Amino acid sequence: xxxxxxxxxxxxxxxKRLSVFAVFxxxxxxxxxxxxxxxxxxxxxxxMIPLLTYEKQYGNPNTNYAADYQVPExxxxxxxxxxxxxxxxxxxxxxxxxxxxEEPVTTLADGTxxxxxxxxxxxxxxxxxxxxxVIDSNTSMTKEELDIKNLLDKDLSIEGLKDKTQNxxxxxxxxxxxxxxxxxxxxxxxxxxxxxxxxGVGSYLADLLEKKYGISVYHDETxxxxxxxxxxxxxxxxxxxxxxxxxxxxxxxxxxxIDLHRDGVDEETHLxxxxxxxxxxxxxxxxxxxxxxxxxxxxxxxxxxxxTNLAFxxxxxxxxxxxxxxxxxxxxxxxxxxxxxxxPRTALIEVGAQNxxxxxxxxxxxxxxxxxxxxxxxxx
Numbered sequence: 001x002x003x004x005x006x007x008x009x010x011x012x013x014x015x016k017r018l019s020v021f022a023v024f025x026x027x028x029x030x031x032x033x034x035x036x037x038x039x040x041x042x043x044x045x046x047x048m049i050p051l052l053t054y055e056k057q058y059g060n061p062n063t064n065y066a067a068d069y070q071v072p073e074x075x076x077x078x079x080x081x082x083x084x085x086x087x088x089x090x091x092x093x094x095x096x097x098x099x100x101x102e103e104p105v106t107t108l109a110d111g112t113x114x115x116x117x118x119x120x121x122x123x124x125x126x127x128x129x130x131x132x133x134v135i136d137s138n139t140s141m142t143k144e145e146l147d148i149k150n151l152l153d154k155d156l157s158i159e160g161l162k163d164k165t166q167n168x169x170x171x172x173x174x175x176x177x178x179x180x181x182x183x184x185x186x187x188x189x190x191x192x193x194x195x196x197x198x199x200g201v202g203s204y205l206a207d208l209l210e211k212k213y214g215i216s217v218y219h220d221e222t223x224x225x226x227x228x229x230x231x232x233x234x235x236x237x238x239x240x241x242x243x244x245x246x247x248x249x250x251x252x253x254x255x256x257x258i259d260l261h262r263d264g265v266d267e268e269t270h271l272x273x274x275x276x277x278x279x280x281x282x283x284x285x286x287x288x289x290x291x292x293x294x295x296x297x298x299x300x301x302x303x304x305x306x307x308t309n310l311a312f313x314x315x316x317x318x319x320x321x322x323x324x325x326x327x328x329x330x331x332x333x334x335x336x337x338x339x340x341x342x343x344p345r346t347a348l349i350e351v352g353a354q355n356x357x358x359x360x361x362x363x364x365x366x367x368x369x370x371x372x373x374x375x376x377x378x379x380x
Contacts (some may be wrong), residue, residue: 113325117318122148132317132331139291139335145310152318154311156345158255158376162214172253173218175209175372177202177260180240180339182223183231184262187355199223201351201361202260208369215373218251220244241339248342256345256376259338261286262361263350271352272360273327281352281364283320284329285313288338288348301337308344312375316347319371327367345376 121127125146135141144150161174182199189196195203199221206217224240225233240259248254263284265271271282287310290301303309313331320328332350340346351364 114322115325116322119148119152122152132314134330134332136332136334138293139289139333140293141289141333145289145307150307151311151314154308154315156308156312156315156375158345161376163216171216171218173216173251174254175215175217175256175258175376176220176244176247176251176254177206177217177258178220178240178244178247179223179261180236180259181225181233181261182221183225185354186262186352186358186361188357194221194223196358197223198260198262198351198361200358201262201365202258204362205258205260205365205369208365209372213369213373215376218247218254220247237339241342244339244342255343256372257343257347258372259346259348261348261350262356263353265353265355267355269353270355271329272356273325275324275327275363275367278363278366279357279360280327280367281356281360282327282329283352283364283368284332284350285317286332286334286338286348286350287313288334288336288340290335290337292335298335298337303337303341305341305344305346309340309346312345312347315375316371319374320367323370323374324367327364 117131121131125143128146129135129141133141158174160172163172179198179202182197184198185196194200202219203221206219209215209217220243222240222243224243225231225236227235244257248257262281263271272279273282274280287306288301288303289306290298290303292298317328317331338348340348349368351368352361
């Protein structure tokens with residue numbers, strides 16, 4: 001074969017290439033630290049398939065850290081979602097301060113908490129519907145019925161409520177207490193004992209109002225839900241209306257009417273609080289607005305006294321909330337009338353429930369008497 005100059009040049013170049021490669025291998029071998037064979041292979045493989053070494057460089061996202069592992073504080077410096085313990089404490093403090101401003105709480109002498117509301121809060125219909133009223137699903141309340149001027153500014157005081165000059169033989173009664181469901185009893189009631197029913201509780205309320213507050217009370221002890229000795233509540237309101245109307249006609253001095261009931265709840269619910277160290281049944285005011293969502297205003301249940309009825313419950317609720325905290329439950333608004341049209345100052349009050357004791361029920365009459373006195377007394 002004939003030799004060409006090109007072949008000689010190529011051989012020289014190959015020798016130079018081999019020399020450079022040999023120097024590189026020597027430098028790589030002695031100048032780069034090698035821990036084990038896997039490191040050597042990893043370095044070579046990484047140049048060809050970088051993804052195989054991703055976990056080596058950036059870590060495994062599924063790594064399970066030890067239980068005592070602490071994330072460094074700097075990790076959250078730019079994260080809005082996470083806050084430090086100090087930030088959370090400051091935020092909670094601001095929330096508490098805001099709540100106090102919105103809903104002032106007074107610690108009473110007996111250690112219970114009473115709640116007062118600002119006029120600004122009470123002017124908000126949404127606040128009233130969420131915090132003070134429970135509106136039954138088949139009815140509604142109008143703008144007029146939620147107007148604070150109609151609820152709070154109405155003067156409900158009774159002139160001559162505590163007239164000391166009246167003749168004992170012919171009393172000028174100021175308050176009527178009666179019971180549409182007079183047979184309602186309690187967990188420890190004795191069968192056939194009127195004093196162990198809601199009528200007995202009403203007797204204690206009447207006694208407190210007369211002896212402690214000087215308010216003359218007519219207590220109607222008729223059980224309107226008993227027909228010929230048998231429990232029948234189908235016409236209880238009708239029967240009560242007929243007789244109570246007669247009582248009011250015969251005693252025109254009466255200016256306030258209380259229909260005293262007890263509620264019915266699930267057995268696991270116990271409507272009780274503590275007032276002055278005594279277990280006390282909670283109370284609830286019930287109002288009817290003669291309106292259904294399906295049919296609108298119920299014409300045959302007209303109530304010209306509806307607005308004053310609402311104001312009466314509302315002002316008693318606020319007085320009770322301020323003085324006795326959770327003793328008063330939210331005002332329950334329903335679609336019917338419940339004989340609340342009898343007089344402007346007429347209220348239906350539910351005291352505890354079937355699983356309260358007689359003691360808890362009667363204890364509840366002490367704060368209720370104080371509330372009635374506060375709302376109905378003319379301020380000096």
